[in-house]
Amino acid sequence: MITNALKCWRIVLAGWLFGWFCKVQFYLPYLFKTVWEAPVRSEFFPGIFMNNAVSALFFVLPFFCFIGFYTHKIMVMRCCGWVMLISSVVMNLHLNTYNDATFVTSFWVSLWILWMVEAMRKGHRHLIQHACLLAQLIVALIFLGGWVGKLTSEYLTGDVIYYIFYVQTTASFLGFLVQGAGPLTQKVFFGIIAKFIIGGELLLAANFLFPFTVSFYLGVALIPLLIFFSTWRILSVISGLLGLLVGCYVLQRNLNEQFA
DSSP, X not given: OHHHHHHHHHHHXXXXXXXXXXXXXXXXXXXXXXXXXXXOOOTTSOGGGTOHHHHHHHHHGGGGGGGGGGOOOHHHHHHHHHHHHHHHHHHHHSTTTTTOTHHHHHHHHHHHHHHHHHHHHHTOTTHHHHHXXXXXXXXXXXXXXXXXXXXXXXXXXXXXXXXXXXXXXXXXXXXXXXXXXXXXXXXXXXXXHHHHHHHHHXXXXXXXXXXXXXXXXXXXXXXXXXXXXXXXXXXXXXXXXXXXXXXXXXXXXXXXXXXX
């Protein structure tokens, strides 16, 4: 049981770390150069959460959590969890990074990681059921927020998708798909894509209503499509969620194989 739980924990850790560092090409120059050359100030934020050194420090601090792949010691794993949680809290509250949803997801997934460490330490008898349910609830929470935020006329018509993922960025597959199409065709296409994204996020927000295996297949089917129809940059937000689903699926499958 503990061996399988450790494997699950490391899979979730991998998803968390990938999401945190996958935009390192942006964040390193931003946090270590840009914000120092052109600092932003706001009366709303306390001084510590406007300090550029703080955001830079807590962005790189989770790098030390890679040690989690090479240890089975509960104390080290607990320290990794706390580093990830505290770093997520700081980045959510800091002026330089508060508007990136990456750190919202990392916060909730790091809570699961800490809970899993304590559940393994105590030998929780219902560890698998609770681990899977908590993973489903975190996935639901994140996608519910995204779904509610998209219930606007501008998004439903596809205008938001068009301007964000076609006009303003080249890091999207959508621009390639509509290249050479007329304005009316583009409007219809982006309207359909917008409704697909809203529908997909609603299903993911309701995933906890299904058995975990259904939630897993739903997630691995819909999440790559959401990336395809938007931008690879949302990997920073959802790779931790994918890690949760894959890790808990491996945990559950190994248990079923033991009793098969």
